Amino acid sequence: MKINVHYSNQHLDELYFTGKTTVVIDILRASTVIVTALANGAKEVIPVSTVDFAMKVSGNAFSGQTLLCGERNTKKIEGFVLGNSPLEFSHEVVNGKSIIHYTTNGSKAVVKAKFSENLFVACFHNLPAVAKHLVELNKDVEILCAGSNGNFNLEDTVCAGKLVSEILFLKEDAEIGDAGRAAMILLKTLGKNLLKMMKETEHGKLLIENGFSADLKVCSEYGITNIIPYFISGALKKLDVPGIHSETIASKDGEKS
Amino acid sequence: MKINVHYSNQHLDELYFTGKTTVVIDILRASTVIVTALANGAKEVIPVSTVDFAMKVSGNAFSGQTLLCGERNTKKIEGFVLGNSPLEFSHEVVNGKSIIHYTTNGSKAVVKAKFSENLFVACFHNLPAVAKHLVELNKDVEILCAGSNGNFNLEDTVCAGKLVSEILFLKEDAEIGDAGRAAMILLKTLGKNLLKMMKETEHGKLLIENGFSADLKVCSEYGITNIIPYFISGALKKLDVPGIHSETIASKDGEKS
Numbered sequence: 068m069k070i071n072v073h074y075s076n077q078h079l080d081e082l083y084f085t086g087k088t089t090v091v092i093d094i095l096r097a098s099t100v101i102v103t104a105l106a107n108g109a110k111e112v113i114p115v116s117t118v119d120f121a122m123k124v125s126g127n128a129f130s131g132q133t134l135l136c137g138e139r140n141t142k143k144i145e146g147f148v149l150g151n152s153p154l155e156f157s158h159e160v161v162n163g164k165s166i167i168h169y170t171t172n173g174s175k176a177v178v179k180a181k182f183s184e185n186l187f188v189a190c191f192h193n194l195p196a197v198a199k200h201l202v203e204l205n206k207d208v209e210i211l212c213a214g215s216n217g218n219f220n221l222e223d224t225v226c227a228g229k230l231v232s233e234i235l236f237l238k239e240d241a242e243i244g245d246a247g248r249a250a251m252i253l254l255k256t257l258g259k260n261l262l263k264m265m266k267e268t269e270h271g272k273l274l275i276e277n278g279f280s281a282d283l284k285v286c287s288e289y290g291i292t293n294i295i296p297y298f299i300s301g302a303l304k305k306l307d308v309p310g311i312h313s314e315t316i317a318s319k320d321g322e323k324s
Numbered sequence: 325m326k327i328n329v330h331y332s333n334q335h336l337d338e339l340y341f342t343g344k345t346t347v348v349i350d351i352l353r354a355s356t357v358i359v360t361a362l363a364n365g366a367k368e369v370i371p372v373s374t375v376d377f378a379m380k381v382s383g384n385a386f387s388g389q390t391l392l393c394g395e396r397n398t399k400k401i402e403g404f405v406l407g408n409s410p411l412e413f414s415h416e417v418v419n420g421k422s423i424i425h426y427t428t429n430g431s432k433a434v435v436k437a438k439f440s441e442n443l444f445v446a447c448f449h450n451l452p453a454v455a456k457h458l459v460e461l462n463k464d465v466e467i468l469c470a471g472s473n474g475n476f477n478l479e480d481t482v483c484a485g486k487l488v489s490e491i492l493f494l495k496e497d498a499e500i501g502d503a504g505r506a507a508m509i510l511l512k513t514l515g516k517n518l519l520k521m522m523k524e525t526e527h528g529k530l531l532i533e534n535g536f537s538a539d540l541k542v543c544s545e546y547g548i549t550n551i552i553p554y555f556i557s558g559a560l561k562k563l564d565v566p567g568i569h570s571e572t573i574a575s576k577d578g579e580k581s
Contacts, residue, residue, distance in 0.1 A: 077335035078474035217335035219476075221502040245478040245526045249510055256509045269502045 068238060069207040072227050072246035075214030076176045088206045089183040090197060090230065093213035094222040095270045096151050096279075097173020098190040099286045100136075101303055103153040106192075106294045108162035111302040114174035118144060121169040134161065137169035141277045144169070153285045165302070172213035177298065180211055186298035187306070189230060191261060191286065196293040198233035200306070202241075208234070210247075221257065221268040222286075228254030261287035325495060326464040329484050329503035332471030333433045345463045346440040347454060347487065350470035351479040352527045353408050353536075354430020355447040356543045357393075358560055360410040363449075363551045365419035368559035371431035375401060378426040391418065394426035398534045401426070410542045422559070429470035434555065437468055443555035444563070446487060448518060448543065453550040455490035457563070459498075465491070467504075478514065478525040479543075485511030518544035 073079065092098055101112045110132075115121045118139070125135045136149035136156075143150030149160070151170050168174050180186055185204065189197040201208055210230055212223035228250030234241050243251075257264040265271040265283045274282055297306035330336065349355055358369045367389075372378045375396070382392045393406040393413075400407030406417070408427050425431050437443055442461065446454040458465055467487055469480035485507030491498050500508075514521040522528040522540045531539055554563035 072476075074331060074476055075335060078332060215502075219329075219331055219503045219506065221506055224506065245472075246476045249476065249478060249481065249506070252513045253506055253509055256513070 068202075068205055068234075068240070069242040070210060070231055070234060070247050071208070071244060072210045072212070072231065072250050074212050074219045074224055074246060075217050076179045076211055077214075077217035079179065079211075081179055081182055084180045084183040084186075084209065087183045087209050088185040088201070088204060089180045089209040089211055090187045090189045090201070091173065091176045091180060091211050091213060092189050092223045092226050092230070093170070093173030093176060094190055094226050094286055095265065095268075095274060096153060096282055096286055097168070097170040097213065098188045099153045099192060100151055100156055100170075101168065101173075101188045101296050102190050102192050102292060102294055103285075104156040104161050104166050105296055105303070105305050106292050107156055107158040109156070109164050109166050111304045112166045112168050112296065113302045114177040115167060115169045116175045116178040118169055121167050122146075124167050132163075133165045133167055135167050137167075137174065139171060141274055141279065152279060152282050154281060172215060176211055176213040177303070180209075181298065183209070183298070188296035188298075188303060189226070191226060191229070191289045192291050193294055194226070194229055195233060195290045197295055198230055198237060200295055201234055202237040205238075215270055220270055221253065222265050222270060224250050225254050225258050225261075225264055228252075229258060261289065325459075325462055325491075325497075326499040327467060327488055327491060327504050328465070328501060329467045329469070329488065329507050331469050331476045331481055331503060332474050333436045333468055334471075334474035336436065338436055338439055341437045341440040341443075341466065344440045344466050345442040345458070345461060346437045346466040346468055347444045347446045347458070348430065348433045348437060348468050348470060349446050349480045349483050349487070350427070350430030350433060351447055351483050351543055352522065352525075352531060353410060353539055353543055354425070354427040354470065355445045356410050356449060357408055357413055358425065358430075358445045358553050359447050359449045359549060359551055360542075361413040361418050361423050362553055362560070362562050363549050364413055364415040364417075366413070366421050366423050368561045369423040369425050369553065370559045371434040372424060372426045373432045373435040375426055378424050379403075381424050389420070390422045390424055392424050394424075394431065396428060398531055398536065409536060409539050411538060429472060433468055433470040434560070437466075438555065440466070440555070445553035445555075445560060446483070448483060448486070448546045449549050450547075450551055451483070451487055452490060452547045454552055455487055455494060457552055459491055459494040462495075472527055477527055478510065479522050479527065481507050482511050482515050482518075482521055485509075486515060518546065
């Protein structure tokens with residue numbers, strides 16, 4: 068089992084992912100939103116890589132059953148129902164709905180990796196469950212940080228480091244390369260207090276400036292759900308495998324999916 | 325003064341660099357070779373991004389005055405005079421010559437950044453001199469790690485971390501982002517023994533496997549020259565500025581440029 072970590076995705080071709088097992092991470096905030104939406108009863112999350120395509124998918128669907136959501140440079144897009152704050156994706160709002168999701172980095176990373184044989188989404192909320200499932204699958208893994216506009220960011224990398232670390236805890240002989248080693252070093256230095264770490268990153272500071280400081284607290288919650296988003300037929304749905312119970316261990320408002 | 329660190333270059337457009345001050349790092353081994361060649365009296369190093377173009381440039385030049393050099397996946401290319409080991413670029417071999425230089429990552433990174441207003445090459449050999457010169461210039465800096473085929477590598481990042489650290493030592497208020505912070509954390513953890521660090525990286529291991537372990541020792545030598553390669557009219561030449569003396573402080577064989 069070999070673990071390859073990528074700090075961004077713009078240099079990778081879509082075909083790179085063909086046949087691979089991939090985990091997409093965009094801690095602030097797309098992957099946290101996707102996990103939260105599914106945990107709170109959303110039927111599916113449809114990631115799109117352009118606003119035009121989001122509008123097109125939305126127009127083709129029954130409006131009562133779909134929610135057009137997402138952000139551009141942290142802010143809700145005009146005409147969209149929801150932005151990209153996990154706090155917006157409550158049970159009351161998303162239960163039973165198809166979420167059409169456009170974001171600056173995260174949804175594009177999922178779309179980029181769409182040819183993967185297995186494509187999952189991870190954040191701190193479901194990280195232990197994802198690690199356990201990957202070790203059970205026992206296949207080489209591509210950990211794909213969404214990054215920030217093609218560049219490295221610290222929060223995704225520290226999360227990747229935690230995922231590598233959890234996999235190695237369960238499977239000592241998993242192989243890692245330079246990027247995985249570096250991510251684990253960054254985790255060791257910055258991972259003791261996830262909220263503090265996120266407050267000090269470039270993207271964390273930008274979110275605080277734009278009034279989303281409460282999101283950082285939500286995004287730093289660790290191991291609160293076993294839900295693993297799995298990409299199938301163009302949408303992210305709850306993974307249903309033996310041993311993985313798609314339920315929220317302890318969510319903010321006590322909702323169970 | 326803001327310092328932006330990039331762990332690879334494939335996601336960046338050539339035009340990104342227009343008007344910028346850029347430093348290219350490819351520790352194993354292109355940037356070390358470029359500095360060594362100029363330190364040992366080469367007239368210039370002409371970086372090329374394809375083998376075809378290397379052949380074309382070579383064909384147009386007087387063969388006695390040019391040397392076709394470089395590697396593909398660590399090995400010398402058939403028909404080339406030299407490979408990409410700094411040990412090959414002695415005073416005897418390169419003095420007065422134009423070096424046409426093709427490598428898997430480093431020369432491509434230089435060519436990618438060719439529209440920069442100021443374009444320098446750094447390795448551990450000339451790092452203190454480069455840091456000093458950048459602080460004197462007092463412009464925003466792009467530190468461009470060549471990386472490995474578009475991916476992150478540890479040795480370039482640790483070198484970038486050292487460059488950031490030296491700049492901050494000379495100019496405390498220089499701004500850094502996530503990538504610069506991460507590079508400094510990696511430097512702190514791995515930078516105490518540069519040779520050991522390089523032996524444990526993916527590329528370091530590959531070089532050892534292919535018989536180039538002596539190169540790692542050469543590439544880990546720190547602060548042995550003040551020579552700064554500067555890109556002008558398609559070639560890297562010795563920078564000639566007041567306060568920077570283009571000389572080798574202590575080279576392996578005692579040669580002075």
